[in-house]
Amino acid sequence: MVSQSSSANADTHIRPVISATGLYTPTDVITNEELVESFNAFVERENAANAGAIEAGETEALQPSSVGFIEKASGIKARHVLDKEAILDPATMAPRYRERGNDELSLMAEIGVAACREALAMAGRDPEDVDAVLCAASNMQRPYPAMAIEIQQALGIDGFAFDMNVACSSATFGIQTAADYVRAGHARSVLVVSPEITSGHLNWRDRDSHFIFGDVATAVLVERAEMAPAEHWDILGTRLKTVFSNNIRNNFGFLNRAHPETVGAADKLFVQEGRKVFKEVVPMVAEMILSEAERLDINAAGLRRLWLHQANAGMNRLIAQRVLGHEASEDESPTVLDSYGNTSSAGSIIAFHRHRADLAHGDTGLVCSFGAGYSVGAVFLRKVGA
Known part of the structure; x- marks a missing residue:
């Protein structure tokens, strides 16, 4: 177990803040109705092809899905993806992207750059103002060169860049890392970008998980307070925690690639023990939030808004209830899960990006993510300005 914390109350005059955020949303949308129709067509084809083995008891028939099952299990109604056509083709059921040459901008970098440019525009910032x-x-597109360095080059930023992966908590871990760089004087302004092409790592043929993920990219601009726009968010404190678990796992990688006869094998893609994750993660996240709020002398029950990781509606409902002391309203804990699906590290940032404008000067809130590792990242914020 590793636990870290960082606070803007450190012994330094430099205060890191969040100046702006950016969001890139793919135009393609897959509704639950479309997904179920495609999945059930695949099930019918597979069961027909294996009718003899099923009849002989040598294999089990695949079970169809339903819109009701998906919404009850997750709260998801639709998701954005970068390649809808191939995913919905029962003969393919996986995205198919044109392989780009080394002299072309990578797909992951492309959507990351789009989110970064929106964040820069929102803050009125030029690339030369950013240091990292x-x-x-x-889900990284490749091991190296780092995606961050390609994004840095595409934006025209002079400084340094690197990749980091803490699964669904990557963005919040990135925010603390950026805040620490600013606080220590190593950078004035840092972009934390989370381009998530989760559709490539999802087994679209697995009834229990094929509905979970969506594609998106977010960006968060962390800067010195003195250079931030009049309206920004003070970072009051952050807390990170990791505990190893196999209950959420993805074995896809160059050392674990499937042999030709098993390409697409389920254990090389996203798998999870959903019930175990729910039982173990909910109390861990709630306890960490409450203990860190106490350390920072923040009344957890008085938090104006919780921007939680968008993985499961039931998990968010229970975590928010434990933190606030009552069942949270949609205003107190807004949801983007229904229309975006689980977008991994980007989920809590999407919620923050889309549901913060109405908060008043002095209001406090929490961005919190949790996922594989297990990993948990919490960022306590206070609005400054109108």
């Missing part, structure tokens, strides 16, 4: 880029995401 952290690409914090679950």
Whole structure:
């Protein structure tokens, strides 16, 4: 177990803040109705092809899905993806992207750059004002060169960049890392970008998980307070925690690639023990939030808004209830899960990006993510300005 904390109350005059955020959303949308129709067509084909083995008891028939099952299990109604056509083709059921040459901008970098440019525009910032880029995401397109360095180059930023992966907590871990760089004087302004192409790591043929993920990219600009726009967010404190678990796992990688006869094998893609994750993660996240709020002398029950990781509606409902002391309203704990699906590290940032404008000067809130590792990242914020 590793536990870290960082606070803006450290012995330094430099205060890191969040100046702006950016969001890139793919235009393709897959509704639950479309996904179920595709999945059930695949099930029918597979069961027909294996009818003899099923009849002989040598293999089990695949079970169809339903819109009701998906929404009850997750709260998801739709998700954005970068390649809808191939995913919905029962003969393919996986995204198919044109392989780009080394002299072309990578797909992951492309959507990351789009999110970064929106964040820079929101803050009125030029690329030359930024000193570092952290690409914090679950699903990297390649081992190296670092995606962050490619994004840095595409934006025209002079400084340093590197990748980091803490699964669904990558963005919040990235925010603390960026805040620490600013606080220590190593950078004035840092972009934390989370381009998540989760559709490539999802087994779209698995009834228990094929509905979970969506594609997206987010960006967070962390800067010195004195250079931030009049309206920004003070970082009051952060807390990180990791505990090893196999209950959420993805074995896809160059050392674990499947043999030709098993390409697409389920254990090389995203798998999880959902019930175990729910039982173990909910109390761990709630306890960490409450203990860190107490350390920072923040009344957890008085938090104006919780921007939680968008993985499961039931998990968020229970965590928010334990933190606030009552069942949270949609205003207190907004949801983007229903329309975006689980977007891994980007989920809590999407919620923050889309549901913060109405908060008043002095309001406090919490961005919190949790996922494989296990990993948990919490960022306590206070709004400054109108």
